[in-house]
Amino acid sequence: MCGIIGVFNKEEAAVLVKQGLAVMQDRGRDGCGIIAERLQTVKHPAELITQDHKNCLGHLLHSIVGFVPQPLKGAGWLSANCEIYNWQELNRKYGWTTENDASTLLHLIDKKGVEQAIKELDGVFAFAYWADSKLYLARDLLGVKPVWYAHTDGFAFASEKKVLEAIGYLHVEELNPRSILCYDLSANSLSFVQRNFLTLEDEDKRTLAKVKEKVTEFLVAAVKKRIPEAKFGLLFSGGLDSSLLALICKKLKADFTCYTAAVEGDVEAEDVVYARKAAEALGLKLEIVSVPLGDVEMYLKRVVPLIEDSNVVKVGVALPFFVACEKARKDGVRVLFTGLGSEELFGGYRRHKFAKNINLECLSGLLKMYERDLYRDDVITMNNNIELREPFLDQALAACALRISGKYKIRDGVEKWVLRAVAEEMGLPPLFAWRKKKAAQYGSRFDKALEKLSRKKKHPSKSAYLRTFYPQHNVKLAALVSGGKDSLYAAYTMQRQNYEICCLVTLKSVNPHSYMFHTPNVHLVEMQAKAMGVPLVERETKGEKEAELLDLKEVLLQAKQQYGVQGVVTGALASQYQRERIEKICDALGLKIFAPLWHINQETYLRELVAHDFKVIITAVAADGLDKTFLGGVLDQEMIEKLLKVNRKTGINVAFEGGEAESLVIDCPPFREALSIKEAEIVEDGKHAARMQITRVVLEKKRNYDN
Numbered sequence: 001m002c003g004i005i006g007v008f009n010k011e012e013a014a015v016l017v018k019q020g021l022a023v024m025q026d027r028g029r030d031g032c033g034i035i036a037e038r039l040q041t042v043k044h045p046a047e048l049i050t051q052d053h054k055n056c057l058g059h060l061l062h063s064i065v066g067f068v069p070q071p072l073k074g075a076g077w078l079s080a081n082c083e084i085y086n087w088q089e090l091n092r093k094y095g096w097t098t099e100n101d102a103s104t105l106l107h108l109i110d111k112k113g114v115e116q117a118i119k120e121l122d123g124v125f126a127f128a129y130w131a132d133s134k135l136y137l138a139r140d141l142l143g144v145k146p147v148w149y150a151h152t153d154g155f156a157f158a159s160e161k162k163v164l165e166a167i168g169y170l171h172v173e174e175l176n177p178r179s180i181l182c183y184d185l186s187a188n189s190l191s192f193v194q195r196n197f198l199t200l201e202d203e204d205k206r207t208l209a210k211v212k213e214k215v216t217e218f219l220v221a222a223v224k225k226r227i228p229e230a231k232f233g234l235l236f237s238g239g240l241d242s243s244l245l246a247l248i249c250k251k252l253k254a255d256f257t258c259y260t261a262a263v264e265g266d267v268e269a270e271d272v273v274y275a276r277k278a279a280e281a282l283g284l285k286l287e288i289v290s291v292p293l294g295d296v297e298m299y300l301k302r303v304v305p306l307i308e309d310s311n312v313v314k315v316g317v318a319l320p321f322f323v324a325c326e327k328a329r330k331d332g333v334r335v336l337f338t339g340l341g342s343e344e345l346f347g348g349y350r351r352h353k354f355a356k357n358i359n360l361e362c363l364s365g366l367l368k369m370y371e372r373d374l375y376r377d378d379v380i381t382m383n384n385n386i387e388l389r390e391p392f393l394d395q396a397l398a399a400c401a402l403r404i405s406g407k408y409k410i411r412d413g414v415e416k417w418v419l420r421a422v423a424e425e426m427g428l429p430p431l432f433a434w435r436k437k438k439a440a441q442y443g444s445r446f447d448k449a450l451e452k453l454s455r456k457k458k459h460p461s462k463s464a465y466l467r468t469f470y471p472q473h474n475v476k477l478a479a480l481v482s483g484g485k486d487s488l489y490a491a492y493t494m495q496r497q498n499y500e501i502c503c504l505v506t507l508k509s510v511n512p513h514s515y516m517f518h519t520p521n522v523h524l525v526e527m528q529a530k531a532m533g534v535p536l537v538e539r540e541t542k543g544e545k546e547a548e549l550l551d552l553k554e555v556l557l558q559a560k561q562q563y564g565v566q567g568v569v570t571g572a573l574a575s576q577y578q579r580e581r582i583e584k585i586c587d588a589l590g591l592k593i594f595a596p597l598w599h600i601n602q603e604t605y606l607r608e609l610v611a612h613d614f615k616v617i618i619t620a621v622a623a624d625g626l627d628k629t630f631l632g633g634v635l636d637q638e639m640i641e642k643l644l645k646v647n648r649k650t651g652i653n654v655a656f657e658g659g660e661a662e663s664l665v666i667d668c669p670p671f672r673e674a675l676s677i678k679e680a681e682i683v684e685d686g687k688h689a690a691r692m693q694i695t696r697v698v699l700e701k702k703r704n705y706d707n
Contacts, residue, residue: 002070002081003027003060003382004147005163006128008135008185009154013056016167020158021045021058023166027081027159027382028060031069035077041069054154055185057130064228064335064387068100075110076131078102081145081159083389084123085225114138114180115193122225122395128157135183141197142393143177143370146378151190153599155183160379162308170596171493173608177370190604197367198395200359204403211408212422214400219422222394223248223337231255232335233328233386235321236286237443238274240416241339243432244423245391246284249337251426257331261289261323262444263296271320271443278432289327296449299323304469306383307376312462314376316441316450321377325384336381340373341366341392345401346416347409348437358406366398476502477594478537478556478565480582483525484663485609485616485635486571486597486655492612492670493596494569501670502563503535504528505555509548521619521664521694524675531671531699537562553585560589567592573657574599602655606640615667615674620691623660625650628682628690635663664694673699 005020007013014036021032022045033041036053045060059070059079072078084090084101090108091098098104101123108117109129114136118125126145129136137157139145149157150169157175158164164172175181180193204211223245234249236242236258249256258279262269272288279286291299296319303322304310321338328336343349344365347358355361381388391397404418411417415437423433441447447462454465479491481504491501506525529536537559541551559565568586572579572595579595586593597605609616616635621627625646633639643654652660667674679696 002062003159004079004081004126004128005058005156005158006056006079006130006135007154007156007167008055008183009188010156011054012052013054013154014051016156017056017058018045018048018050020163020167021048021060023163024158024160024382025060026385028062029385030063030067031061032059033061033069033071034058035071035073039071039073055130057128062334062382062385062387068103070102072102072106074106076129078106078109078127078129080105080125080127081147082123082125082127083226083387084121084125086120086122090120118180118195124393126159133185135185137175137181137183139175139177139370141177141195141395142366142398143374144378144390144393146370146375147175148172149175149181151183151601151604152597154188155185155190159382161375162305170497170594170598171600174371174375188601190601198363198398198402200363201403203359203405208408208418211404212418212425215397215404215418215422216426218394218397218400219244219391220248220252222391222397224252225394226337226389226391227252227254228335230334231257231332232337233324233331233333234258234337235324235339236260236275236278236284237271237438237440238276238278238432239271239339239435239438239443240420240423240428240433241342241392243278243282243428244419244426245337245339246278246282247423247426247428250282250284256337257285257287257328257333259287259289259324259328259336261291261320261327263446263449264290264292265445269443269445270438271440274432274435274443278429281429281432287327287331289323291323293449293452296446297453300466300469303380304466306379308379308470309376310463310466310470312447312450312466313441315466316447317439318376318380319446320440320444322380322384325381325386329384329386333386335387335389337389337391338377339392340377340390341369341398342416342419343437344369345392345398346404346419347406348416352415353410353413355406358409359402359404362409363402369393476500476563476565477567477569478503478505478559478563480505480568480570481525481528482506482571483522483528483665484571485614485665486573488528488571488665488668488670489605489609489612489614490569490571490595490597492614492668494594495670497596499567499569499594501532501534501569502565503537503559504532505559505568506536506538507541507548507551507555508538509541521662521692524664524694524697527675527697527699528665528671531673531675533672535563549581549585552582553589556585556589556591560591565591567594569594569596571595571597573597573602573605573655575657602653602657603640603644605655606635606643607637610636610640613667613669614665616663616665617677618661618692619664619694620662621660622685622689623650623652623658624688625652626661626688628684630661631682631690631692632680662691667702671702673701676700 036051036056080102087101087104124140124144126139126147260275408418459465481487539555680694
């Protein structure tokens with residue numbers, strides 16, 4: 001694994017890239033490089049000489065296959081985090097003599113373009129390819145390799161979310177593995193090419209014996225292609241998945257060590273017991289790390305901010321993984337195997353048991369792995385300067401597994417039955433082949449440790465205890481809300497980053513031409529607050545220029561005193577007038593200010609609203625090219641295209657930052673109930689000016705809302 005980063009269309013881009021490389025330096029300590037005005041390759045980010053350029057591409061090298069510093073130059077520039085297992089085969093096919101997989105990738109993209117090139121790759125990757133005025137970002141289909149981006153004040157991307165936050169970006173998105181992103185530097189616009197995912201083909205009609213033969217063939221191939229030349233490690237629990245991988249590695253005569261981590265106790269943790277037995281039975285080298293209960297909190301202080309999540313399950317799994325990686329790093333290990341993915345391929349979870357279509361459930365789980373498991377595991381290993389390899393997430397093996405009949409995946413109530421049968425036939429003792437699944441956080445006793453520590457610290461829950469280790473994302477916020485899309489989407493953005501929205505704050509301006517505050521249908525914010533289940537702090541203002549700021553100061557002070565808020569989130573997109581005044585007020589009150597949508601690209605923003613299930617209607621128009629026919633219209637992809645068409649003719653701001661239109665959010669993920677408009681009247685003020693006066697609204701329970 002390596003680290004990739006880039007900043008484009010922003011002053012001091014090279015300075016920001018250098019800072020970002022320093023933040024994620026553990027992703028690659030064999031060298032680093034940037035291309036801005038010129039190419040520089042050095043050992044450490046601190047050695048880079050700052051270049052004055054608004055476009056910059058950077059790379060951190062974790063060398064496994066050849067020592068080839070990046071970025072690489074071909075027809076374009078490449079910065080890649082990749083493990084391409086068929087790179088030598090591609091060299092033979094095209095007559096190339098490249099030094100490693102990244103060099104082959106560059107040749108392939110230069111020859112065929114990004115979209116066609118990645119169709120020929122067998123491996124995992126995340127890369128940026130910059131040619132002329134176009135920048136492309138792409139990932140492997142399952143999302144093993146991460147990449148995040150921000151389209152605000154230019155464009156930026158990095159391997160880790162925290163890197164972009166560290167260099168000043170709040171509105172950060174993870175690239176969906178099934179999308180290729182193209183950033184046009186000249187137009188400052190994004191476009192996406194959608195890729196096909198794995199599909200459910202007809203089930204394999206062959207005999208069980210043939211099915212097991214195919215599973216064995218693909219699994220051994222998946223392991224073999226991932227074995228490095230140097231010694232490596234294997235995360236080991238003595239369960240089915242890790243024991244089967246160890247058995248295959250042993251048969252392939254690989255040089256590896258197994259690593260197990262658990263919390264100390266009067267009785268050994270279950271994973272330690274089974275790991276010892278499996279290592280003895282298979283003749284494996286095993287390292288066990290026992291963590292005293294008193295040391296768990298020390299690890300929490302490192303792990304929770306590292307994975308950027310205080311979720312109890314994620315942290316519970318992350319802890320033994322991190323401890324094992326730490327030991328492996330001390331042993332000089334640079335590659336680590338894990339059994340992640342087998343549950344989704346072969347039906348290992350409880351939800352698979354109750355699924356009408358087991359393979360459909362498996363496919364659904366594979367789609368979500370990149371955001372549920374893979375990023376957590378990636379940042380843990382890279383923090384320890386280790387490359388993670390997951391044989392069960394091999395695409396050929398996955399395609400094979402998705403064709404296996406569900407009756408072979410769960411049989412007589414036993415999950416992953418066919419994989420267990422394969423393991424036993426390969427020589428894995430039944431004690432391990434048929435061991436009942438024990439989640440890592442339980443088998444290692446780290447979950448029990450979290451429970452004990454949370455009680456000791458007098459926290460009401462493990463979740464509440466874990467939040468204390470992520471303070472920078474635990475600020476209590478008041479959301480300055482007008483009822484429109486910008487303010488509520490900004491609040492939602494902060495919620496997704498683990499900030500707590502304690503209350504909504506709104507000002508009702510008597511003046512419809514207020515410089516600061518949205519006025520149409522602002523009375524509906526009260527219902528939006530009820531829909532979210534949070535209190536509302538509101539105040540009336542005369543809407544007089546500058547004087548209305550005193551009213552804002554007073555209502556924010558009330559929110560601070562009443563609900564203990566520590567910061568304010570605003571939906572400002574581009575209005576410097578609003579932003580500066582809100583910042584000044586918040587600074588005077590000792591409140592932090594967050595504007596996560598600041599300078600977000602307008603078109604990208606609208607499409608994100610739709611992608612994140614925001615139901616927004618247009619309630620007022622006041623610009624050439626718009627008329628009353630737009631009122632009540634839902635902001636969907638069709639509406640976005642209509643607005644873009646008007647933009648091309650008249651130059652309107654498609655996100656309405658110039659007051660071209662007003663919007664109302666009637667449903668979004670934070671709402672427990674949706675707003676249903678029962679009565680409204682259209683009032684025309686001119687050919688291109690009209691408004692929707694909403695007189696009666698009710699809240700309706702959302703059927704799919706999960707309490």
